[in-house]
Amino acid sequence: MPQTPPFPVMYGSNGYNKNLYKAKEEDYEGLYYHENNLVSGSLEALIEHLVPTVAYFPDRTYIFTFLLSSRLFIHPYELMSKVCHLCVDQQRLADPQADKVQEKIAPKILQLLTEWTETFPYDFRDERMMKSLKELTHRLSTGDEAVQQMTQTLIRKLTTLSQYEEALAKINSSVTDRLTVLKTKPQAIQRDILTICSDPFTLAQQLTHIELERLSYIGPEEFIQALVQKDPLDNDKRCFSDHKKASNLEAYVEWFNRLSYLVATEICMPVKKKHRARVIEFFIDVARECFNIGNFNSLMAIITGMNMSPVSRLKKTWGKVKTAKFDILEHQMDPSSNFYNYRTALRGATQRSITAHSSREKIVIPFFSLLIKDIYFLNEGCANRLPNGHVNFEKFWELAKQVMEFMTWKKVECPFDRDRKILQYLLTAPVFSEDALYLASYESEGPENNMEKDRWKSLRCLMNRFN
Numbered sequence: 001m002p003q004t005p006p007f008p009v010m011y012g013s014n015g016y017n018k019n020l021y022k023a024k025e026e027d028y029e030g031l032y033y034h035e036n037n038l039v040s041g042s043l044e045a046l047i048e049h050l051v052p053t054v055a056y057f058p059d060r061t062y063i064f065t066f067l068l069s070s071r072l073f074i075h076p077y078e079l080m081s082k083v084c085h086l087c088v089d090q091q092r093l094a095d096p097q098a099d100k101v102q103e104k105i106a107p108k109i110l111q112l113l114t115e116w117t118e119t120f121p122y123d124f125r126d127e128r129m130m131k132s133l134k135e136l137t138h139r140l141s142t143g144d145e146a147v148q149q150m151t152q153t154l155i156r157k158l159t160t161l162s163q164y165e166e167a168l169a170k171i172n173s174s175v176t177d178r179l180t181v182l183k184t185k186p187q188a189i190q191r192d193i194l195t196i197c198s199d200p201f202t203l204a205q206q207l208t209h210i211e212l213e214r215l216s217y218i219g220p221e222e223f224i225q226a227l228v229q230k231d232p233l234d235n236d237k238r239c240f241s242d243h244k245k246a247s248n249l250e251a252y253v254e255w256f257n258r259l260s261y262l263v264a265t266e267i268c269m270p271v272k273k274k275h276r277a278r279v280i281e282f283f284i285d286v287a288r289e290c291f292n293i294g295n296f297n298s299l300m301a302i303i304t305g306m307n308m309s310p311v312s313r314l315k316k317t318w319g320k321v322k323t324a325k326f327d328i329l330e331h332q333m334d335p336s337s338n339f340y341n342y343r344t345a346l347r348g349a350t351q352r353s354i355t356a357h358s359s360r361e362k363i364v365i366p367f368f369s370l371l372i373k374d375i376y377f378l379n380e381g382c383a384n385r386l387p388n389g390h391v392n393f394e395k396f397w398e399l400a401k402q403v404m405e406f407m408t409w410k411k412v413e414c415p416f417d418r419d420r421k422i423l424q425y426l427l428t429a430p431v432f433s434e435d436a437l438y439l440a441s442y443e444s445e446g447p448e449n450n451m452e453k454d455r456w457k458s459l460r461c462l463m464n465r466f467n
Contacts (some may be wrong), residue, residue: 204289263305
């Protein structure tokens with residue numbers, strides 16, 4: 001049987017070789033290979049390819065790729081049910097009387113289940129998944145210790161996830177309650193970021209703590225679920241109707257938005273022009289430290305906050321700012337040529353991570369919205385199924401390759417000391433809404449044209465109505 005190499009090289013610019021059927025292919029029990037690479041197959045054949053036999057165990061890259069992509073065609077609990085049946089069949093074929101054969105097949109089945117529970121633990125929040133897992137492990141005569149270890153590790157992961165989601169909900173409810181305070185700019189809440197932390201490097205470190213923590217809870221399947229939710233009419237995607245949404249991924253995107261609005265709020269809040277300029281220069285230095293660390297997501301969030309209209313219109317304030325460093329950072333994150341400069345910097349950070357001698361050098365936090373966009377366009381650019389109805393596995397190799405790289409990045413532990421006071425401020429400090437930002441901006445530097453004057457007048461009327 002042809003072997004499954006680690007993430008085969010894709011054909012063509014979009015990951016799909018349109019001339020594939022003209023090339024020599026090998027058909028092996030419903031699986032099609034091209035130059036020894038698995039490129040397509042029926043769903044049933046791919047499921048069978050996942051299940052170990054006495055003489056065969058699937059490559060880890062295949063396990064990850066199929067478990068990731070299969071949920072576009074079949075619900076995880078349905079896949080688990082099919083895998084269980086096939087594993088039971090393999091045990092029967094292995095001759096129950098032959099103990100040595102049983103000793104070979106049972107550990108392989110347990111290894112497959114361990115790969116699944118460790119890489120896609122969130123699948124097992126579904127009671128049907130846990131039921132199938134318990135039934136199959138009960139049949140394995142591999143010794144209770146190995147099964148218990150797998151089960152306990154899974155339960156710990158799910159418990160930690162629940163605790164994280166509860167903490168996140170508590171933080172979010174706290175922020176929502178405090179937003180009502182920000183209808184105007186009362187002096188009572190004039191505590192700002194510089195009173196909490198005046199060192200750019202320290203703040204960049206604490207931002208990195210938040211980024212890595214939130215990254216660590218995003219399951220690889222959430223990328224697929226995010227794609228599915230964009231097209232609810234696709235019949236193939238029915239398998240997600242009763243499944244968990246990509247909540248941790250969404251929470252991470254919301255963090256980016258919060259940080260952008262926090263930066264804009266901190267800049268617009270000060271009454272004095274000199275103070276506003278100092279805050280801008282501080283965040284420029286923080287952004288530069290984020291770039292040096294490899295925290296591109298916080299870097300982009302800060303740049304986004306400083307480029308919001310209520311901030312960018314403060315021309316007198318910006319006139320007092322030394323913008324040379326900011327210009328360099330904007331150049332690094334320039335969206336032209338499909339973010340060429342950023343992608344070059346990301347490759348450099350990735351290479352540094354691979355050859356790292358310290359935990360700090362391992363940090364790679366990508367500009368997350370662009371990562372999602374890349375995966376989205378990869379998905380949209382290639383069909384899930386080929387004209388003959390087979391699964392386009394060539395596409396899913398490339399999809400899995402991108403997600404696997406992310407999986408490597410999210411496992412890095414933050415090497416910096418935590419500062420609870422700073423973290424609490426970053427996560428819960430009140431931020432202005434877009435309207436409140438504009439109002440604060442107009443109060444700092446008056447409207448320059450009739451359109452701005454009209455908007456300022458309407459915003460003041462709106463705010464007075466709530467007081």
